[in-house]
Amino acid sequence: RPNSTLKWTLNNEAPKLGKDKTRSLIQEAFGDWARYAPLKFREAEAGEKTDFSISFQTGEHDDGYPFDGSGGTLAHAFFPTDGKVHFDATEDWTDKYVDGAGYNFRLVASHQIGHALGLPHSRDPKSLMFPFYQLIQPQDLLPKDDRAFIRALYATSATNKPTTFRATTVKTTAATKKTTTQTQTLSDDRCARFFDAVFGGSDNWLYTLDYDIVWRNYQGQWDPQGLPITDVFPGAEPHMMAGIVSPVTKKIYLFKGRRVWRFSPPNTLDSGFPKHLFGTGTPFNPVAALYEKKHIWLLKGGLLFKFHEDDIRYEDDKPPKRLNEQFPGVPADVRTAFTYEGKHYFFTEPDRK
Template sequence: MKYLIIFVLLCLPVCLAYPLDKTMKKDSNLNFAQKYLENYYNFGIEMKNFVRRNDGSPVVNQIQEMQRFLGLKVTGKLDSATLEVMHKPRCGVPDVGHFTTFPGSPKWRKTHLTYRIVNYTMDMSKYATDSAIVRALKLWEEVTPLTFSRIYEGEADIMISFAVRDHKDFYPFDGPGFSLAHAYPPGPGINGDIHFDDDEQWTEDYLGTNLYLVAAHEVGHSLGLFHSNNPDALMYSLYKEPTDLTHFHLSQDDVNSIQSLYGPPPSFSDITMVPTEPIPPKSKKPDMCDPELSFDAVSTLRGETLFFKDRYFWRKIRLDQKPQIVLISAFWPSLPSELDAAYEVNSKDTVFVFKGNQFWATKGSKMEAGYPRSIHTLGFPPTVKKIDAAFSDKENSKTYFFVGKKYWRFDENSQSMDKGFPRLITENFPGVVPKIDAVFQEFGFFYFFSGSSQFEFDPNAKMVTQKLKTNSWLGC
């Protein structure tokens, strides 16, 4: 049996035409409540007369069930607070059941999933759309062993598309202002897929319907989650207007639910082991709030961000979490200190680390065999002795290497340098000051570090959007 997940914007014109006060017609209230209970609380046809007569416990019980699930005062009556919540935007799947996963707990039987964006909405740029989807996936990737990589043709585990009205899955959309999107739980074929109603006004900010938040909710369904009755959870039934998109993260309820299916990310278990490694007494730890702090390298790792300095690195798992400082040798015993560059290739679940004319490959805390290798095996000319900084663009499978005032671009698919390089950094990254110490990609921006300064660069607008202190990521 397939379970379809639909975000529904419930009858906004009705809300406007019939304000929630004494002037609202009683029949309108009853008709609306009856339809609501039918859609979301398994209210059978045989119970409809109880609503009209208002003399039966079955409807009282179901109103109480709804109030209980949505966190309302349990009265069993269609009071104004209950009617107001009934008119709010919400997911169209029923709320009955009180479980956080689908019946039978379907889940993916693998930890690496592919996704494909089949087409685009005209409301947003392709880059903004791609970024919203990547950020939605990353929310779940950060707290599970799951990883996601994009493919550009063929059948992916999660097929993502925009459509209007009838789009041949037997669940047609209904125009602007109603059903926002729907998704299917894990499985073959159409299962796992996500469809967005292109009659909506999709946006990357606070106007219209925020694609990132809707996509994040739908990804939860694609991974096997049902609804939560916790109003703070992303998987709560009702769609909530975004408040702080930059620092948005999953609630503990969402984390507990998804980890009940897949467990925590492997790197989390590494954290408990790291403190057992003593730090040598002669090793001076860098001060993360030193106003002159600079980084040797920055890389992501399975949803974390690593900031390297001398013999150490700080691990940042979430934006709101205090970073941990760790010895490089405690995490990767065979790696050198004072690194030159590091970057993650998500599709390979691999972090590449550079020092001098050599580089290493790691998966989690494990070193890959066959390394270190010479940087010249990547296609660099003999004149290049070391790499200053590097990052891999998750959107186009290109890795950028920065050396002095120039940069090279490497194709991860063909495993070769792109033609026409090197180029001047100022040519394609105006406003970014060479020499670059470190760089990484986050939230659709490139963050370049040079000494105690960092530059937030918007690749879509091709401009620096703000200049910050290097250690702002560490909460300083």
């Protein structure tokens, strides 16, 4: 329906924000998409037929996807042409763009409107359509991946791009000494899933392992399709648990069970691998590998195990470090994590209350 005006209606409001604030944030959220596609949106007048029906709900609300109280699922939307967008009324909604001060309503609304417009989740951790809530500053909307997707979906050419909007991107480069941490929670459990492993390196590649398929991203551009893991990493097995590119040796390590695979650029399995890792208390199936303080750390059960690259072993003569000792504020129940462009990303399971 390009070039037509789509109409939305707001049925109730976020108690904490009030009706006027909720309405203006919804307007901004629609604006995020209208800026990059030939789409127009406006609030419906009384009695008009609407394309999007927005409401705040609690618990069971007759669509088969009950909300779960504070935390966990924040909102959900239905793909076209249903147009229903529901927000969990019990969440701590905010209009502020700071971590730890509630969920930014405009960002979650934009994500849900993306779904209502037909967008699936993105595998790009910087995108708005990534299935986990994360703080994005308003001047960074829309991220590149989302722009490309809405343009492709609504068949607009790049020449339609607006001239009045300038996005400033704050980049943390791999060379930056200081690393920042981010904790993220599942924003929507209807279509979200976890990948086995996500990792990237200073070589501008990001690898996403999804059982036996690898999705690669090179300098922001995704492969048109997933590749069999054995094509990308000859000798690897399906369902690898963690991976990392060593910034020092540029070698790629994949972990599964108590074994490690090591690849030399361009992704050739080193002889003698996979190797078994021995030692008392070595973690079975680490959930993630992180690079910090010149070492690889394997994460399992809220503990960090130091992995020595030079002699391929866990450090088992010292007790493992607690995750929140190394990264204060990060909860112990991290489901997966990765280091990408100098930032550590931590993902937790949604709270079930």
